[in-house]
Amino acid sequence: MNTILYIIIPCYNEETVLPITSKMFLDKLTSLIQSNTISNSSRILFVNDGSKDKTWEIICNLAKQDEHFIGISQSRNRGHQNAVLAGLMEAKDKCDITISIDCDGQDDINAMDEMVEQYKQGCEIVYGVRSKRDTDTFFKRFTAEGFYKLLNWMGAEVVYNHADYRLVSSRVLKEFANFKEVNLFLRGMFPLVGFKSTSVYYERHERIAGESHYPLTKMLSLAFDGITSLSIKPIRIITALGTVIAGLSFLGVIWSIVMRFMGNVVAGWSSMTCIICLIGGVQLVCLGILGEYIGKIYMEVKHRPRYIISERTEVKDTSNSHKKVHY
Template identity: 80%
Template sequence: MKPVLYIVIPCYNEEKVLPITCELFLEKITTLVKKNKIDNSSRILFVNDGSKDHTWDIICELAEKDEHYMGISQSRNRGHQNAVLAGLMEAKDKCDITISIDCDGQDDINAMDEMVDQYLDGSEIVYGVRSKRDTDTFFKRFTAEGFYKLMNLMGAEVVFNHADYRLVSSRVLKEFANFEEVNIFLRGMFPLVGFKSTSVYYERHERIAGESHYPLSKMLALAFDGITSLSIKPIRMITGLGGFIAILSFIGVVWSVVMAILGKTVTGWASMVCIISFIGGVQLICLGVLGEYIGKIYMEVKHRPRYIISERTEEKK
């Protein structure tokens, strides 16, 4: 029996690129059906993440034009990760496999063929991994690769050069639904689920149209969210730093007492100011990291919904 595939595509202000890439996604679905790899009941599921332009109107028009298109709209913008999650949870009971991919056309959709093949060979999760970053600037390449290295260093298990282009079976998604945390970092959470997984390598292209929604500031925020959501290593580092400074302080106290006994003390404010400033700065950094974790605990205990779907194209038919 051929599997039913849902391609999950988060969209935020994509009115410029959506009319172009939607045809590419439909062509890919059609091609896979003709190759007898997937069932014709497979669908393209757009997730409108509270767009302020005409993205939702375009999605509704596409759904009316072809049955392979469908869409859901969130009540407000909740971020890329929550948009992907909303689409996956919407699809998990309707299909056998999902492939999440961005709308901008940068990820090579032809990699979907190999992803489906790997699923048919027994893999439950197939990660789309960039084979190279030749199209990136030096700064972009340096910061992006540093992002993955930092994540692994901090204890967050992520696949190097993998973003959110992946195939996931409905079996995995049903287990993933038990992960109820509000602060989500999908590329670090799916490896926690387990099951057989593999990777498919592809070349990433330039964005077809529109502007990127992931500047450096958002990348840094995503990295920090990922670290604090998946690892307590920063807190352990603070403990280690505190112990190291305590040892230095104890040595300093012993040295001061010895110098006082020998009568070699010299009064001065420079050393005192340096020590106080150093200790104060370290304390503020440590409090900031602890505050981030406490803030996340605060958000988790509220159990607020991670997404709210306000409209579905199916309801308009």
């Protein structure tokens, strides 16, 4: 029996690029089916992440034109990571493997051939890794590479230059379903599941059409989520910093006492002000980091659903066709 593949594609306001890339994805799926690499039951699953344009309408039309296209729509915009998770959880009981990939056509879809081949050789997770960053600006390349190095230094296990283009088996997804975090950073969570894994290298292209929906602010937010979700090292750094400052302060007290008995007391308003400002600033930064962790704990203990599916293109059971699914 051939392997059933579901290609998971998160979409947010992609009405410009979706008509172009959908044909590319279908061609790739068809070629894999014709080469007897995967089953004809394989599907392309679009996840509409609360788009405000005609993205969902396009997905519905694609599903009517070809049975290999299916789609689900979230009740509201929940973000890229939640959209990918929704697609993976939707597919885990229907297929043998999934490949998640962005809709913009930047990731090389031809890498899917090698991903499937690596799966058939025994790998449960296959990471799509960029071989180089020639298409990025210097600033983006510098910050992205620095981010991966920082994550590894913080103790988080991430694959260097890997985003969310990956093959994951249904076996891994069923174990991954036990991870209940609300604060998602998928590229750092899948290595925690374990199982045999490998990497496939590819060159990333320019976006085919439309504009990126991941500006600098969202990238920084994702980076901070990744650090605080996977590592407690910032808290340990605060502890070490507090210990160093306390030690220096203790030495300063001894120095002040010695100077007092030697009669060399000099009014030092400027130095005192600088010290107070320094310690005050450090305290505020430390409180901010601690507050960030406390905020994440607050969100986790609420156990709110990470996504809610409001619509599906597949309407086989009319009684349940509009039923919302919470996860």
